Amino acid sequence: MNKEYWDKYYKEKHTDILKPSPFAVFCKSWLADNPIEDAFIVDIGCGNGRDMYYLGAIGYDQSSSAGNYKKISDVNLEHFDVVYARFVIHALTEEEEKQIYDQSSGYLMIETRSDKGVRPDETHERRLTNSDELIKKLEDNNFKIIYFVEGWGLAPHKDEDPVCVRVIAKKQL
Ligand SMILES: C[S@@+](CC[C@H](N)C(=O)[O-])C[C@H]1O[C@@H](n2cnc3c(N)ncnc32)[C@H](O)[C@@H]1O
Numbered sequence: 108m109n110k111e112y113w114d115k116y117y118k119e120k121h122t123d124i125l126k127p128s129p130f131a132v133f134c135k136s137w138l139a140d141n142p143i144e145d146a147f148i149v150d151i152g153c154g155n156g157r158d159m160y161y162l163g164a165i166g167y168d169q170s171s172s173a174g175n176y177k178k179i180s181d182v183n184l185e186h187f188d189v190v191y192a193r194f195v196i197h198a199l200t201e202e203e204e205k206q207i208y209d210q211s212s213g214y215l216m217i218e219t220r221s222d223k224g225v226r227p228d229e230t231h232e233r234r235l236t237n238s239d240e241l242i243k244k245l246e247d248n249n250f251k252i253i254y255f256v257e258g259w260g261l262a263p264h265k266d267e268d269p270v271c272v273r274v275i276a277k278k279q280l
Pocket of ligand 1: 124128152157178180192195198
């Protein structure tokens with residue numbers, strides 16, 4: 108969704124998103140504690156690639172001014188050990204979101220904006236995540252929830268501190 112918004116956004120200089128996100132730092136440390144040998148990671152909706160580089164992942168983004176130019180619907184996620192999706196689930200259509208749960212065959216690492224504590228001055232369309240619905244979707248798709256948290260302080264950015272949901276889940280094959 109919002110391709111034009113993201114094309115314009117990544118054409119501008121955003122020095123505030125040069126470092127990896129706190130979620131990427133969290134995930135890298137989690138992966139180190141739960142070693143998955145030579146994990147093949149895909150960063151879906153990788154934006155400028157900051158987390159992709161940090162995690163040593165392959166990344167795709169719909170925006171031609173961001174990372175590897177590809178829409179999620181053009182990527183096959185089946186062969187990755189880890190599907191990493193930060194601040195992306197709320198930016199997808201329902202169909203694209205479903206593709207992630209259908210195709211992921213290993214670990215899924217998600218950070219997304221929650222529908223709780225929303226500010227009215229939104230700049231672009233988002234399908235904010237209801238955490239109960241997300242957990243249900245994952246469980247219905249055979250995922251085991253390994254880690255879950257929802258709250259403030261997870262992704263502060265400039266003067267914003269949105270309520271976020273973090274999930275690590277593993278597909279039970
Ligand atoms: C909020 S940004 C997050 C970027 C990056 N994950 C980060 O945390 O810095 C959302 C990204 O999702 C991308 N996106 C939205 N819909 C997409 C789709 N259908 N396929 C691929 N990327 C998509 C946008 O272009 C944008 O770069």
